[in-house]
Amino acid sequence: MQITKLSRKNIQALTPYQSARRLGGRGDVWLNANEYPTSPDFDLLTCQFNRYPEAQPTAVINGYAQYAGVDSQNVLVSRGGDESIELIIRAFCEADDSVLYCPPTYGMYGVSAETCGVAVKTVPLTADFQLDLPEIARHLDGVKVVFVCSPNNPTGGLIKRPDLLELLQMTAGRAIVVVDEAYIEFCPTATMVNELGNFPHLAIIRTLSKAFALAGLRCGFTLASPELIGILQKVIAPYPLPVPVSDIAAQALAPQGIATMQERVAQLNALRVDLQKNLAKLPLVEQIFASEANYLLVKFKDGQKVFQALWDQGIILRNQHTALSLANCVRITVGTADENRRVVQAISELS
Template sequence: MSFEQLIRRDLQCFSPYKSARSIKLQGEIWLNANESPYNDEKRLNRYPEPQPKKLKALLADFYEITEDELLITRGSDEGIDLLIRLFCTYNEDEILALEPTFGMYRVSASLQGVACNTCKLIAEDDFQFDKHTLLSSMTDKTKLVFLCSPNNPTGQIIPLEDIAELAKVLQGQSMLVVDEAYIEFSKQASASTLIERFDNVVVLRTLSKAMGLAGARVGSVIANKKLTFWLSSIIAPYPIPTPVANAAIEKLCSHASKACYQQEMEDINKARDMLYTFLKSQSIVIKIWQSYGNFLLCQFKENVYQILLDQRIVIRDFSSSLDIENLVRISIGTPNENEKLMKTIREIMKQNAAI
């Protein structure tokens, strides 16, 4: 059974909008898109390419795939939204995600009238993933299964062999979406290596994290070329603004940026491991979880979130969302930022000891 049979029935014969730039024409005088004829040096008076050719080639090379297996999106968020819109019928189909995980899977589903079921990861079991528990959480309405690896906020990775086994079991039944926003911080091979074997595997990537382009919002959906074609038919006509494409191209082309990127990955991983060791040794810490992302999940005895905030150090509070008191996620910062964080925690310890 092809993945195409999982697409919404009402979209099976969908005719996409054809923008002025999607019709591939050659010319010198452009009078077909109702644009301003007055140029500036950045040519922002013209609509951008729907999928900027140079950027697409660079991203395909970076992710080691072919260009027709990639769709550029406005961050991974747009990829999530597109997949739910393509496969899930309003008030009928469902998605399945881990709990806890990235919140946009549930939000995107809710906005489109799609139920989000969850496979709960247990804190006492180090939030370990079990593929059998996941499969038992599915129903006959589950069209999309979302896996975040490394998982946000817990930090654990899902072994590639488990992803492959799931893809095989779910063929013809559900799409398996692997969100790899943080994969550069781990040594895990990408699930994009599976897309030739399994047409139901979809991979989400982003330049927001490791590449330091969060402000540009450049994401990618990686899948077999038939699926990227379907997704391209429902995406907005001009999703990638020209300045965004140029910023990403500059980053991906620059040899200095490539060298800097590799060094930054090494530095962040070392800093993460150092911060993990530091926090693990502090009596104010109840529990800290091993992470393969650029962050750590940690439970404290005190409301460290508010204490740090009073010192103008902002971390993420997960206490209410996971119902675990004083649970926070700490992103890895620069060496100076990390040192200030550790210094402040030491001061909290001293103040507690003095009381």
């Protein structure tokens, strides 16, 4: 007997999310996962590991609540933002419900829905990578959760705030709207957190993986109304955060940790501006899309050639060629000044 035949039919048909690490590569310049290019330095302050951790570590919850400007009852901590995506689908979607998202965008919305056996509806972004609100309204029947990423991955731009507000208005009483703010630290004034009190069906996903430079920690957050948070607490694992993770997360969320993160963001935003300026001079570059995050989406005359040539040199970027409307596009994470220089030099030598 083949074990595969015992698995659920939707899992048999499922193509797993192609994460940067799953795709692999051999290199010394890793600019394919939107990670911070260098690691922060933390020492564990807690070394007692024989007891189970707190279900929702108080220091982490309170630290993030203070940072985000919300009450602690508006915060849930999870194993990265990805767990939050799946928790919301599991908590709110019946077997005959649907999840809606707008490609090109983060692939885990669809993968998580398919893993849970929930149908997916897609409404492509407009040509300028904004929400197509009339089409979303037309497809809302049967939709229980709508995912929107802002700044959007992989395009880098913000979704217009008035459009997000209109989406929230049209879904009131019908669906949960999830705004994924994984990259919001790079443009903090664009957050939707101040709308939580106005829209009880709004959930915001955050992470320590990007600006906090802690992708290896796997620590994310959901910000929402107390009622919505209470529903998610029913389905989350009993001990989602290991003790070392909550220890380091609490340190990162202390005042000094926040200040360090903000300095890091300022430096990276400046590096992004320089990288964009230098890429724009290259003849192989057709277009660089406006970005409010720690990466640039670049359209080349022959994106496949550029991606493969740099891959062969150990410069690992993220190929977006097969994503909707992104033919010949490559996403480049902003690295160190030296890494950015190597990218530009390698592309210039292909001209």
